[in-house]
Amino acid sequence: MKKIIAFVLLISLNIFANDIDRADEAYDKQDYKTAIEYYTKATNSQDLATKLDAMNQLGFIYDNVQIHQGITPNLKLAYEWYKKCADLDDAQCQFNIGSMYDEGHGVIQNYAEAMFWYKKAAEKDFVDAFYNIGLIYEIGKGTRKDIQEAIKWYSKAAALGDVESAQIVNELKATLK
Structure with a gap:
């Protein structure tokens, strides 16, 4: 039973790590909608570093994105993501x-x-x-x-x-x- 739990945990950490990688790739290509989708998924990670990275990146996107980049800046959401991350x-x-x-x-x-x-x-x-x-x-x-x-x-x-x-x-x- 312990092996099954460990295996499931390992798989779930890998999935969230893949979400961060996909989000980073999308961000680098300035595909912010896709980046937001994957960063949001990664905020559910059990790995604290992954979770914090995703929250910080979401805050950063909403804080700094320009309207012409396909996402509307949203300082309220930026603050909320930064605050969740800061509280951790x-x-x-x-x-x-x-x-x-x-x-x-x-x-x-x-x-x-x-x-x-x-x-x-x-x-x-x-x-x-x-x-x-x-x-x-x-x-x-x-x-x-x-x-x-x-x-x-x-x-x-x-x-x-x-x-x-x-x-x-x-x-x-x-x-x-």
Whole structure:
């Protein structure tokens, strides 16, 4: 019985992996309707990485697609897919939600909410989250301007190899002298 269950599980994981592959192929060909169909199927995968990838890609398509590409942009759906993915602790989706709140893109602009999601992504060493938090403190967007705090966050991004953050750290430190 255990062998049968293991076999069925293995087959189902392979099916969802094939859905991701088909979705990626369709996406690369700019066949977004087909990509959406297969990514949506892959969101039911038992494999967490496959599920998260599919959810993130669906959010990305609805967030970034152009009308002439055959799909109508739908920021509500983009947010919903990013949120499902973020709630499963995916740093990319947490960052994407933070960006939506930061820019007021599809949601009411809310810097506190943006910071919350950026910090969730930063907990997983997501470089772009460190950078955006640094920027928020550097310019005082939704919070007090705090160059020392900006340097702290940019430094974390720089430590993970972000060259632009390293340059900003040097520039900001020079302004403090």
